[in-house]
Amino acid sequence: MADPLLTIKDLRIEGRSGDDWLEIVKGVDLTLNRGEVLGLIGESGAGKSTIGLASMGFARDGCRISGGSIQFDGIDLRKASEQQRRELRGKRIAYVAQSAAASFNPAHRLIEQYCETPVVKGVMPRDQAASDAVELYRRMRLPNPEDIGFRYPHQVSGGQLQRAMTAMAMACRPELIIFDEPTTALDVTTQIEVLHAIRDIVAQFGTAAIYITHDLAVVAQMADRIKILLRGEEVEEAETRTMLSSPREDYTKSLWAVRSFAKATQPAPTGTPVVSVRNVTAGYGKVRVLENVSFDIHAGRTVAVVGESGSGKSTTARVITGLLPPERGEVLFDGKPLPPAYTARTRDQLRQCQMIYQMADTALNPKLRLRELIGRPAQMYLGLRGKALTNRIRDLLDLIELEPDKYIDRLPSELSGGQKQRIGIARALAAEPRLIICDEITSALDQIVQEGILRLLDRLQSEMGLAYMFITHDLATVKAIADEVVVMQQGRVIEQGLKDEMFQPPHEPYTELLLSSVPDMDPDWLSRLLEQRAAAG
């Protein structure tokens, strides 16, 4: 084989934290041959995106490449001038960002943005670039390839944008593309199409790629080799199949084991449900969002509400909490109807039902310390003051496995993502509720952290007999924690029942689609699925 396309040796990158520079990439080596796809895997903070950008000779603001060498096709990117590096970018090395919706400039049409690089770099004139774009859009299986380029980014769906961005990256036929978590922000069903398109186009042009993700199952479909990173250091690197079948390091093994947690199956519930949603129809103004939704949640049980974005999961939660009074139908609590608007509910009714939000960052007032964040519900609902209050706060911190002495006077900004989500749990617990609504609370977290949170919730449920309503789009999470499942689509409940029943065929077609779209840790899963679907459709 010829010389490798990209050779990175002992790469060190520092990031500024206040006045100090901290090393965030600590001596990583990387070699990539032409036409090869390398998967970079790690939790957030592992430095995978930073390495990806560094292979373009680029460091984000607040970061600097402090050591090592980056050789791209014989050019030392660290020694090259900014002018030279700029010349390479876009033309010979391209980049596909995590969120295409945010990375396309909202002010210009897709095709304008496609043509920009080839025209500015002098690769081809605009006319040619435009017809080339249509061709690539077609190959990426975008609908209406002739017209879609004339749309603005906001007029195109996320999955299509991600494909359009891949097409844009291909515009100059680069030798190397960096894919930085291109499907993380997408629904599972959309993810399939994008993965399919990316895999095909990379193969067609023989482009080398670095594929960055935290999702093992995804990388298994895409990469020839996988490199695992932890806190800026390499854990191990191997061929994909080798890595999946026989990981060497403990850390790798623990990653593989994340998906093993599953709640024990419980028998069907009896008695009066804690919350009973009865024939609820609701909407915003004239837009109907929920149509005749009914389900029950019993004490000590978890009901997972599953569906894609826009299916009405969160709206259901808003109806239960009283933020959105329903047009028709009602919500019963312990068999008694709740006032539709939260403003009309008594303080005790408010206390009984607590909520944990998806984004802990926006759910915790950034200006308040944990003492007040957690203590406030206890103070309000239970009338605790002074010493008693402090003790209660400390107990709650113990409960969520944070050392009280260390954390009680911190601000949310001084916590990690998982810790913030634990504070959200503690705040809900402080009210001593009967029901906790968890709205996508793990979707922003890494898998290992996710598992910790799920185990915590499970433990609390068995200790306190709490009822959970668990909103999620991640079926793995459903498998892990749910007792019962409610599947929603376009504001309607299309299927509901016990978890075990739900995961057994036969399914409603939509449930089937959802279930089959969840990637498996099998390198052949995608190919097989596509074959099956082709055969079926």
Add this chain to the structure above:
Amino acid sequence: MGHVWKMVGQRLALGVLTLFIVSVVIFGATELLPGDLARELLGQSATPETLAALRAQLGLDQPAPVRYWNWLSAFLQGDFGVSMANRRPISDLISARLGNTIFLALYAAALAVPISLTLGILAALWRNSIFDRAANVGALSAISFPEFFVAYILVLWLAQTGLFPSMVRINPTTEFGDKLYMAFLPALTLTLVVTAHMMRMTRAAIINLLASPYIEMARLKGLSPMRIILRHAVPNALAPIINVVALNLAYLITGVVVVEVVFVYPGLGQLMVDAVSNRDIAVVQAVALIFAAAYVLLNLLADVLSTLSNPRLLHRR
């Protein structure tokens, strides 16, 4: 485009409401002013008989709501009325001055907008450079002096040396070139006053966007910094820039009394102040409504332009 027209329609309706509130507020305020027009016209020589006669002649003897209603109904029929003080049609009084005011505002804007946008864009491009800091400090200093003081300094430097006239004598027949020459000092004064605000806003609006993923994308596409700013940042920063320009344009139309006084410029601000001190309520109302209308329309224009500049709002899905 349909929803843009709908927005324009809604905003115009709101604007009419705003104007109505303004007219009530101004009328109420003028009612509270001590003394009335008759008193002002007769001054010290007022006797009860002459006052009563003049009040009857001017219609000031009617109760306030009746006068407001009379004024409003005439106004709605397009009749601004006549100045109570000198019996001239208010439309005549205002039209020439409105032209002057708009001329000065546009003149100052024509100087200030290109300067401040250029400076703002360059400051964003070379952020934290000496240029950026000097432009910032210079702009801050310019807005830190009282307007009349800036005006006097300019007169000292540029008028007493004979370069430009210290007072503006223009009328409808003045040649355009002469107008530009005569009104240079007031326009320059106003330019100094408004440039800082627009420049800083332009810079801030652009810099705000520099952390966006699409700017990083542009950098990763290997584009030059200038192209990134002009092609990728500016189009998205247009809404706040347009808004600050509109705000300053509104200021240039409505807030320049002091400059008008210093340069003896026959604009609407001076007319309004005169009318207030003479209790010429019809004129006060008319000018206040013109000011309010200018404010409303400029804000509306800014919103429409922002919408047009933003594909998300212009082209709905």
Add this chain to the structure above:
Amino acid sequence: MTLILYFALFIVVSIGLGWGFRALLTAVTSGEVKRAFRDMPISASFGLLVILIYVLVAFLAPVLAPFPEREVVGARYMPWGAPHYLGTDSLGRDMLSRMIYGARNTVGIAFATTALAFIVGSILGLWAATVGGWMDQGLSRFVDALMAIPALIFSLLLLTIFGTSVLTLIIIIAMVDATRVFRLARSVAQGVVVMDYIEAARLRGETMWRLITREILPNAMAPLVAEFGLRFCFVFLAISALSFLGLGIKPPTADWGSMVRESATLITFGDVTPLLPAGAIALLTVAVNFVVDWQLHRASGLKE
């Protein structure tokens, strides 16, 4: 030529003072504060120093001023020199003492006005954003209408109606200015009230007052503080503009705006007397703006 020389000298001295003051601040502080000061640009340091000096002068005016505020101590327009280091004004009062007392009056009144405008404007703005609905709409439309009336002319009208005592001056300018604060506070709060933690607090059953003071206000504080600085400058300039039009602070109270106005005609003859109070106004507004700039920069969290 000499003017440019003096200007350059002034810049150099300012930079030196700013640098020295920053060094002093970093020397006497520690921890987080020290770090904040160390990262402070020289312009902000200079601004802080100037503000500090003004505040000191304002508080210590009776101690610092060599002559009483309003006493006639000599002939009119005496030249600079001992004992009247800045000469005398048109009535023969000591210019230096008037400048010193002017700091107290002008800064004090501007500060009181801005503070009042902020209290009224931000409470109403936060409240409107929090309650929403027709009350918010009604209040906002009314404020919009008031904002459509040019501020200077509106103040002029109101001052003519209610007279020009210091109290009415403060109240009127504060009310006119409060409309601008209202708009800002409302729009900032609208960004905050959509946050999940506000929803959580509402669902918890918090009262409106606590919602505003504990949950919203702390998160709306940064832009409001920055705006406070800018508003302070505008109020300052508005008062001097009103003084120029003859409706500002009443004599014989020493106030810089009126002092500029009284001696403004002298500038025509290149006399520096009006430069002193005008310079004092400008220096303070520049200083405040520098500090605001720094704070805004810090709040925006931009690393560059």
Add this chain to the structure above:
Amino acid sequence: MTMKPHQSGLTRRGLLQGATAMTAAGLILPASMTAARAEPKKGGILRVGIGHGSTTDGMDPGLWDNLYAQVFAAARHNQLIEVDANSQLTPEIAESWESADGQTWVFKIREGVSFHSGKPVTVEDVIASLNHHRGEATTSAIKPLMAPVTDIKADGQNVVVTLDAPNADFAYIMSDYHLAIMPAVDGKIDVQSTDGCGGYVVDSYEPGVQATLSRNPNYWKSDRAHFDGLELLPILDSAARLNALMTGSVDVIDQVDPATIDMLAARGGNRILSIPGTAHYTFPMDSRAAPYNDNNVRLALKYAIDRQELVDKILAGHGQVSNDNPIGPANRYFNPDMEAKTYDPDKAKFYLKEAGLDSLDVTLTAADAAFSGAVDAAVLFSETARAANINITVDRAPNDGYWDNVWMKQPFCASYWGGRAVEDHMFTTAYATGGAWNDTFWENERFMELLVGARSVVDEDKRREMYHEMQHLVSFEGAAIIPMYNNYVMAVADAVATPEKISTNWNLDGFRCTERWWFA
């Protein structure tokens, strides 16, 4: 901006007989012309920057109330009678006048005078112009002056005016600037018209902006109105007025800021005209209200003011100290022998003690609308008074509405009088019991006795004696503090030539700078 109206000031000479005055004028005029620096030359456009004038200025002669309106009116109109630079009555549209009994006055209207429109000036025009200011419905400011007129009728080329009682001073009134002669249609004048029979024809007028006029080619006075044209500009800001003169944008400005007079003079290219007149600044006290109802308190205040300092600082020396005397040194019966009241805190304290007081707290309301520098003057007053245990709080009122809300409403305030050339006029207007503008509400029997008596006394010495005593009464028992007489201070470009004698009666040469001055 309201100005207090003034009545015209005239000397008593030649009151009953216009012919005498005419002779006198005939004698004096050539003398004054020879005294001038040069023979007047024709030509040039005179640009006058005036510190008054606003957009809302009206055209109705009954409502002319500021210097701009007055100068503009004088440029385009004539009255029946003119007051010349020596304060003598001079025939204008009235060729001559006479009255046998002081009750019936006959004015002979000059023939061959025409309006700008070409229409000859007729007796009917004169009658309509006078009638505009009298009657029930008139809104004219001089309605009270015209009130005694019971009838005006034509008699050939004469206008016969009948009064309800004899008044030897009636001819003065006909020189009032309000009484412009304007063309009549159906017995009424058109108040919106700018047509007159004066020296200049109005080309354009934009209120508050400018008026342009060109010389009336048919002007009946051949030795007047020398300029080809006029531009009258209201420039309210005093710095702007100065700049306009210094940058050559205007040729004449009025009301030069006292602070800048010396510097302006030193700068060259222009000269200052400082004309002592009868105008004076006053601080009237309400003599009915405590504590001002005690003459000792009034005297204490009068001795607590430093008049010379006020002249030096407020007028920059362009004026004279007044001894609380509304009659100026220019007046014929001026009393120069009164004991001068100099600043004397001890004397003030003495009078306070006489009033049974140790100290005094009063509020003095002032605004620059009263007179330029009134607030500063009040501040200075308060400073000097402190040494006499008198604490004066200065309350600055808004300029707007000052004459409505402060003057004759607040017990102690600032005011000014344009002065009257005729002593009787001055006293009757502002000091007579029950007078409409008696701003001190002062009532003094002896004073009234002298005032009424003097009107019919013919003997000069006797009259002088009576007027001297009246002045003494006003000065030492009256309730007005009159610290100074102010000059009219104007500045003109060097190119502008003025006659040797400039009228002390009104600003800008009796409003007639446009008619009397020329370009050298």
